[in-house]
Amino acid sequence: MSHHHHHHHAAEAHPQHLTLFTPAGVVLKAAPLKLAARRLAAQGFEVSVDEAALARHQRFGGDDDVRLDALHRIARARPDIALATRGGYGLTRLLDRIDWKLIAKSVAHGTRWVGHSDMTALQLGLLAHTGAQSWAGPLAVGDFGGETVDDITQDCFVEAMTGALEAVGFRTEAGFDGLQAKGVLWGGNLCVLNALLGTPHFPKVKGGILFLEDVNEHPYRIERSLLQLHQAGVLNAQKAVVLGSFNEFKKSPLDRGYSLKGVVEYLRSQTKTPILTGLPFGHVPTKVTMPVGAKVTLLVQARDVLMGWDH
Structure with missing residues (x-):
């Protein structure tokens, strides 16, 4: 928790x-x-x-x-x-x-x-x-x-x-111990964010920390959206991507073992930007409150992530 x-x-x-x-x-x-x-x-x-x-x-x-x-x-x-x-x-x-x-x-x-x-x-x-x-x-x-x-x-x-x-903390997967990143925190719902691509309403954040969540979207649709962001150059331009909850989708008999875990692994093979999971945010009961557009510092110690900001 x-x-x-x-x-x-x-x-x-x-x-x-x-x-x-x-x-x-x-x-x-x-x-x-x-x-x-x-x-x-x-x-x-x-x-x-x-x-x-x-x-x-x-x-x-x-x-x-x-x-x-x-x-x-x-x-x-x-x-x-x-x-x-x-x-x-x-x-x-x-x-x-x-x-x-x-x-x-x-x-x-x-x-x-x-x-x-x-x-x-x-x-x-x-x-x-x-x-x-x-x-x-x-x-x-x-x-x-x-x-x-x-x-x-x-x-x-x-x-x-x-x-x-001043900060929110959460547990992530192993493999990111010692990661440190500073940048503008931005993001939100993946579908809504992607719908802004190519419009004047899409923030041109470089070196930021991008957080994403979604609901009622099958893993392949999440992957397609993430690849759109990647192919638009957005993921490579960030210091880190932090994934919240992607929930309430229905599995398909066509998946054959393909899952959200597979999506994340595939994305990690495509971008050099660290992709962390476990942020308590999205269409779930437990969610943190975070400043969008603020400079944040992200620190990972073992599997513990701390994201802090100045007032």
Whole structure:
């Protein structure tokens, strides 16, 4: 399991203001969102729910204009934390119309934009256009609106938001002892990231540390996506690639022993960039919260990986 490192600050003088918003997929039921808001309030946040968080249009949380307005409204309001209710699909439609400077201005004033899955598009677009940082982490409904809340996910999120979290740690496979790398941490959902290739919204990060995860994708589809990144020159340009969870796919009778392990082994034969596995991140209950666009230092001792950052 993952462990994390932090130091304690004096109690915050005033509670952090956290806004829940829906940038992509529709929130089907209000109850889990209300439960998430209550649980986050119990963690000491002053929670508000954006006025369009429960809007509906087809499979989206409101039509494109409604969701775009929500992004800009929150960026102008500059809460301490802007946490997406869920991912799904929808931010890709907005990328050409987002006022990136406005979002970056909110970040400069202290807003932390948080999420994963489809939020990868916003996080990477922001990095590509402005260099501003955001946070790969939980989603309100999936992580705080269910029957239980994962302790590590919650602790990591709260500590990252208060500035107490300085590193995340996890176990990887043998063979990387002594590895050290410094670079910009970036990445997210593999399919969403690949859909940005060749667009102005894809960050041109050289010498970075790229993290990737995906869900409902068969190993051969994951391999094809990773090879697309490799053939585009992206993998060779990084100091390290860190793989999170790739889960919930169905095996095929055609696999004949081909597996995710085989995918990783094959990719390692194709690129000189170290490919580490085991990052607790993705569409799984236990996930860390990490700064996208921040300079991180990655250290491996035996099988223990520590990824740390400055404030």
